[in-house]
Amino acid sequence: MKYFFQSAAIFTALLLTLFSSCKNERTLPIYGPRETVSVKDKNGDLQVDTVYQTIPSFKFLNQDSVYITNKTFDGKIYIADFFFTSCSSICPIMHRNMKTIYEQYKDNPNISFLSHSIDYKYDKPAVLKKYAKKLGVYGDKWQFAYGSKEDIYKIAEQSYLTAVIEDPSQKEIYVHQGWLVLIDKQKRMRGAYDGTNPKAIEQLLKDIPVLLSETKND
Amino acid sequence: MTKRNAFLILIFFCLVGAILYSCQSAGKIEQDMYYTNGRDIYIKNCQNCHGANGEGLADLAPPLTDTIYLKAQKSNLVCFINKGMEGTLIINKKQYEGKMPAFPELADIDLAQLIVYVTNTFGNNQGMYKTSQVFEDRKNCK
Numbered sequence: 001m002k003y004f005f006q007s008a009a010i011f012t013a014l015l016l017t018l019f020s021s022c023k024n025e026r027t028l029p030i031y032g033p034r035e036t037v038s039v040k041d042k043n044g045d046l047q048v049d050t051v052y053q054t055i056p057s058f059k060f061l062n063q064d065s066v067y068i069t070n071k072t073f074d075g076k077i078y079i080a081d082f083f084f085t086s087c088s089s090i091c092p093i094m095h096r097n098m099k100t101i102y103e104q105y106k107d108n109p110n111i112s113f114l115s116h117s118i119d120y121k122y123d124k125p126a127v128l129k130k131y132a133k134k135l136g137v138y139g140d141k142w143q144f145a146y147g148s149k150e151d152i153y154k155i156a157e158q159s160y161l162t163a164v165i166e167d168p169s170q171k172e173i174y175v176h177q178g179w180l181v182l183i184d185k186q187k188r189m190r191g192a193y194d195g196t197n198p199k200a201i202e203q204l205l206k207d208i209p210v211l212l213s214e215t216k217n218d
Numbered sequence: 219m220t221k222r223n224a225f226l227i228l229i230f231f232c233l234v235g236a237i238l239y240s241c242q243s244a245g246k247i248e249q250d251m252y253y254t255n256g257r258d259i260y261i262k263n264c265q266n267c268h269g270a271n272g273e274g275l276a277d278l279a280p281p282l283t284d285t286i287y288l289k290a291q292k293s294n295l296v297c298f299i300n301k302g303m304e305g306t307l308i309i310n311k312k313q314y315e316g317k318m319p320a321f322p323e324l325a326d327i328d329l330a331q332l333i334v335y336v337t338n339t340f341g342n343n344q345g346m347y348k349t350s351q352v353f354e355d356r357k358n359c360k
Contacts, residue, residue, distance in 0.1 A: 086317070088266060088319050089266060090266070092267045092275050092278070093266050096269075096275055099276065134316070135275075136276045
């Protein structure tokens, strides 16, 4: 009887640890370089804060010939990729997979899609519009971006960490990686998934709800 | 004795049946070889757009399940693949327009194997298509 309360207390403590560990939710890593800065908190004390790499401001024309900027994606998570409409190698697979995700989240206003064309010569907004229609994409949930070579190639390599090359010796002239890049509400890169790999797509489908629930609490 | 004879006759017919069956499949074996190789060529060159089950890709790439169309166009398939395609098509009563890239790097044997695969899968069952036929059909390319 002497040890009853003790053992009961230990048992409760154990139970509590168990439950709290269950609540530990999975979070996605934050990619890209980061730096620390000293900032004063509201009491005037110095604190260390981490500054993560974010997608810089941009301005592209979309498939409706309307300018889209980084503000278009404010308050949303989005999936970005690089493609071109006449591509017959990896783009069809990437967009076949992206379309599946798009269909699944069609009615969720917190997620968007952004495909940049790297064929700055041919993929004018009208061509992108035709492509979107044929893919079965209407409205502004999935944006197709047209911009200058300089802007698109720079943002691809420096911000979305996706290699894109114009190589006239290749059959299709443009060469690019097939990453589907997951961006959070603070415009930080939270994941990159091989858009041609079914396993990677499965992982992306698991990670989207994690990121959606995370940003809900902010 | 009649029982033994009946048994022997049965064995005889089984043998004849087996011989006939294996004779029949000589042609079938060649077709199966074409089919298997054609599958690899399909995965490498066509599957991206036309899909693992020949289902196509939305309105961008037509499906390969329209057996009537494939049968009617069978002698043109070589040209379609080798030279590419452009314009409007009606597949499964649905209109498709756009451009299919050319695959000039495919040799006659590759084309024959690919055509055997496509015309005998995805619900199609159109039998053998020989390499010599590729040579004939190519003459009519525009």
